[in-house]
Amino acid sequence: MKKIIYSKFGGAEVLQIAEVPIPAVQATTILIKVKAVSINPLDWKIRNGEMKIMSGSKFPKGIGIDFSGIVEETGTAATKYNKGDEVFGILDVFKGEALSEYLTVEEKDIAIRPRNISFEQAAAMPVVGSAALQIFKTLVSLKKGAEILINGASGGIGMFATQIAKMSGAIVTTVVGDSGIPAGKDWGADFVVNYRNEDVLKGNKQYDVVIDLSGKMPFTKAKQIMKHSSAYIHTAPGPKEIITSFFINLFSSKKYKLLMLKPSPEYLAELTGYAEDGIAIVVSKVYPFNSFKKAYTEVPDGKFIGKAVITMDGVV
Incomplete structure (x- = not known):
């Protein structure tokens, strides 16, 4: 073969x-x-x-x-x-x-x-859907009314994270480029920000969860738009992020959390259900x-x- x-x-x-x-x-x-x-x-x-x-x-x-x-x-x-x-x-x-x-x-x-x-x-x-599920099941508590920012939301994880968060009653802001605007709206985001026209870091809005999927919004920048008790999610951490997050989490109420994907049969079963229910x-x-x-x-x-x-x- x-x-x-x-x-x-x-x-x-x-x-x-x-x-x-x-x-x-x-x-x-x-x-x-x-x-x-x-x-x-x-x-x-x-x-x-x-x-x-x-x-x-x-x-x-x-x-x-x-x-x-x-x-x-x-x-x-x-x-x-x-x-x-x-x-x-x-x-x-x-x-x-x-x-x-x-x-x-x-x-x-x-x-x-x-x-x-x-x-x-x-x-x-499986990979992107499991990643989204793991974020909301193990890294942050997805509560109704929670303000969530997904930066770089037009890719695979963003596609699932936006829809799953909305199904759970969260208020979702997605940051995308020109081509990602229709998708962000189709996936149910409450607010779709075109990063070419608007810098969310300069806005007045504060978030309970910031998920950076683009690799272009480090914790050092994201923390200025995070609420006092909140979480930042890094979805592709390496050794540097593991060390950095450890020391930040010792002293800050704004937590730096790392997604280390661990697939499970439960995630596959849940994704099957979402697919059967018509998730995009x-x-x-x-x-x-x-x-x-x-x-x-x-x-x-x-x-x-x-x-x-x-x-x-x-x-x-």
């Missing part, structure tokens, strides 16, 4: 197609024929070598964390799913190898694809498999609304 790998840290140019054996099914594992794979910032942060402490430096490495596909074979002890089931799921965040024709998973890693969404939409859910899942760009280098060159520019995915179409 074909699989995308890389043998050294670097840009999209280090990615290559490798011919490798189809993984063998063990007693507790399930073989999935992959249909689509989502593209996430973690993919290139790991590939660039920014997260060596978590990902390690052993090569070759695969790429891709969340996916959708069809059950091809099940192990003798894996009885929850059957051949032909259409599923979506998530691999180990720092060791993901989803961008391949086949992969093996444990039962806990997948869920049945909701029939009202496509394979592409299903692949787009925008996939604005779909790349065929053989355009993987183009995909990983274009998507980091951040010009897409919602998510971009790679399908197995075009595998030759």
Whole structure:
């Protein structure tokens, strides 16, 4: 089978197609024929070598964390799913190898694809949807009437965080660029700020929660628009942020919280429910498999609304 790998840290140019054996099914594992794979910032942060402490430096490495596909074979002890089931799921965040024709998973890693969404939409859910759920379940208390600012809200996490926060009764302000304004409104934000025309840091509004998804609003700036008891969320922390947040949280009532994504079957189940209820899942760009280098060159520019995915179409 074909699989995308890389043998050294670097840009999209280090990615290559490798011919490798189809993984063998063990007693507790399930073989999935992959249909689509989502593209996430973690993919290139790991590939660039920014997260060596978590990902390690052993090569070759695969790429891709969340996916959708069809059950091809099940192990003798894996009885929850059957051949032909259409599923979506998530691999180990720092060791993901989803961008391949086949992969093996444990039962806990997948869920049945909701029939009202496509394979592409299903692949787009697990990482960003789980991230949004984890923010609101473990990092902050999502209370009715809470003022939440989501900076850089037009991407995947912003898409889910905006809608989930609104469903919980929060008052949501999203900061986006020109192209993100319609999406922010469609996703239910109470206020949609175009950062090109307005600087939220210069406004008078104070927030209970500030979620920075763009990497352009550090805690040192965000704290000026945070309420006395509030929280700032960093969604892609490295060693520097871990150390910084520790000392800030010792002395400040404005907390600096880090999202260290920990997928769970409960999150997949909850996302299934949201999808079945019609939550918006925008996939604005779909790349065929053989355009993987183009995909990983274009998507980091951040010009897409919602998510971009790679399908197995075009595998030759």
